[in-house]
């Protein structure tokens with residue numbers, strides 16, 4: 001059996017929140033953005049991460065890439081522990097793990113040309129490269145992501161949103177990473193452009209054997225691109241499995257509610273389906289419910305759900321964290 005490229009074990013990322021007007025001796029509140037998430041990812045595989053805004057998807061991504069520090073847990077990348085890795089060591093590690101951000105234009109420096117933006121990671125990590133070699137690599141990468149190399153001296157504002165995301169992808173790929181974390185990479189794009197960017201990601205993934213973590217709130221997009229899916233709720237993993245298992249047999253009540261809102265291609269089935277509406281708002285991650293964090297909105301909740309916190313259980317292909325639903 002091949003060792004997974006990424007092994008995330010019981011990761012917790014908490015933040016201290018100082019209340020407005022609080023005295024300096026008062027203890028800060030703790031915001032549990034990620035509260036014990038575990039999963040594995042193999043080389044060449046795509047894990048889709050879904051959940052409502054505020055469920056901890058982006059914080060999980062930023063923890064994996066070291067932009068925020070995990071409070072506890074373990075993140076093994078190619079067998080090397082990333083939790084507690086010194087900042088100096090991260091400089092080298094970030095060659096292998098890259099990130100693509102949601103807002104393509106905002107993530108690019110407006111004062112740099114496209115060529116400079118794509119070349120920047122190369123200049124940082126490979127100062128030994130000559131200028132002509134860098135230019136050559138940048139032009140090749142622009143071609144690979146569908147940008148004309150003769151646009152190398154243009155500025156980001158001269159490109160469309162889809163083209164800016166291609167620039168972001170080229171910059172992420174230029175160091176030939178093993179893992180790319182895509183944080184809502186197509187949410188800011190028109191639907192027609194979304195498909196182009198997703199197809200591009202799949203093409204480069206196949207060609208370069210990349211592993212992808214794909215965060216999105218559009219469940220149809222996640223289904224299209226993912227091999228496996230992780231469903232998060234209030235910082236916790238509530239369901240994990242292959243795309244077929246999670247989409248065809250959603251088992252956690254939260255996943256069932258999410259999936260019931262996905263539009264069906266058959267108009268007749270779409271008309272007749274029942275959408276399970278979630279009651280109430282997402283509770284505060286500063287003061288999450290006891291036991292199962294979903295219990296305040298769950299139609300199946302019992303007294304036991306307030307006392308016991310469920311953990312992911314099941315098979316390799318499908319796991320669910322619920323006291324009253326099993327795969």
Ligand code: SF4
Pocket residue numbers: 252253254292293294295296298299300301302305310321322323324325
């Ligand atoms: S553990 Fe209880 S509250 Fe949580 S999802 Fe299952 S039934 Fe609902």
